[in-house]
Amino acid sequence: MTSNNIFLSVLSMLLLAASCGGPGPLRTDENDPGVVFDPPMYWQPSYKPLRQSGENTLNPYGANVRPPAPHTIPYGKKDFIYPYPNTTAGYDSAKKHLKNPLPLTAENLKEGQRLYQIYCVYCHGEKGDADGILVQKGKYPPPPLKYKDRPDLTEGSIFHVITYGKGLMGSHASQLWPEQRWKVVQYVQALQHQNDSLASQYWSLLK
Ligand code: HEC
Known part of the structure; x- marks a missing residue:
């Protein structure tokens, strides 16, 4: 055996002995928690952001995370200020004035379809006929609606309803x-226009 090998086998025996401190044949007292191998690994000195330890002397309430600064914009909401309130007047106004900033492309529409099939389909159904699972x-x-019977829905009103619910x-x-x-x-518009003159504009992109 080289000295390296001896070192390794002694080390592994030691590790084995340490790990036998847990429940096992060598332990007689059930309540003995045994030997903890490498305590700093279990009880780390670093602050865990989501653990409100109450011990952090730098922050209010001893918390490890602080609330975001006022007017912080969450990830993915850059440049997003929604001016239409969650009222009937807000709905009417969004319905009339709010326009989709994204162009109608196969990529956008297909992503819309994917998201619809995750978040909307189980109520509104595959074809938007209100027959989800x-x-x-x-x-x-x-x-109370099939999308294709609601030509009055506009891009603005659909966005408004996704945002606030209804x-x-x-x-x-x-x-x-x-x-x-958006x-x-x-994709909701594609479902709205399944059989009318606008259908090809949407459905040709989804092929
Ligand atoms: C849990 C079931 C459920 C889910 C999920 C759901 N909806 Fe709805 N949705 C409804 C119901 C119920 C109504 C009728 C609301 C009313 O008019 O009272 C409705 C109405 C609508 C309307 C018409 C509102 C109007 O202006 O009259 C649109 C558009 C709509 N939903 C889009 C969506 C979209 C897009 C999604 C997915 C992001 C979605 N819904 C997810 C149940 C659901």
């Missing part, structure tokens, strides 16, 4: 960034 199983009352539908603002909402809006 929750509705079929009687877990949720059907949304009636029984909750807000999806925490699931979808504004940019993602992509979903495009």
Whole structure:
């Protein structure tokens, strides 16, 4: 055996002995927590951001994280200020004036379709006919609309409803960034226009 090998085998025996401190044949007292190998690994001196230890003397309440500074803009919401309030007047105004800043492209529309199939399909259904799985199983009352029967919905009103929710539908603002909402809006419009003169504009892009 080279000296290196001897060193390694002694080390592994020591490690084995240390790890036997836990529950095992060598321990008689059930309540003995055993030997902790490398305590600083378990009890690290660094601050854990989400552990409110109460011991941090630098921050209010001893917390390890501070609330974000006022007017902080969350990731993905850059340049986003939404001026339409969650009121009937806000809805009407968004319906009339709010326009999609994204161009209608295959990429945007396909991403909108993907997101729709994650966040909307289980109520509104594949084709937007208010027959999603929750509705079929009687877990949720059907949304009182099929998109294709609602030509009055505009890009602005759809965005507004995703942002705030409406009636029984909750807000999806925490699931979808504004940019993602706009992509979903495009896909809802595609579902709105499945059989009319605008259909090809959307559905040719989805092929
Ligand atoms: C939990 C079920 C549910 C989910 C999920 C859901 N909706 Fe709805 N949605 C509803 C219901 C119910 C209504 C009818 C609200 C009303 O008019 O009272 C509705 C209404 C709407 C309307 C029409 C509102 C109007 O102006 O009359 C749009 C547009 C819409 N939803 C889009 C979406 C989109 C896009 C998603 C996914 C991001 C989504 N919904 C997810 C249940 C849902």
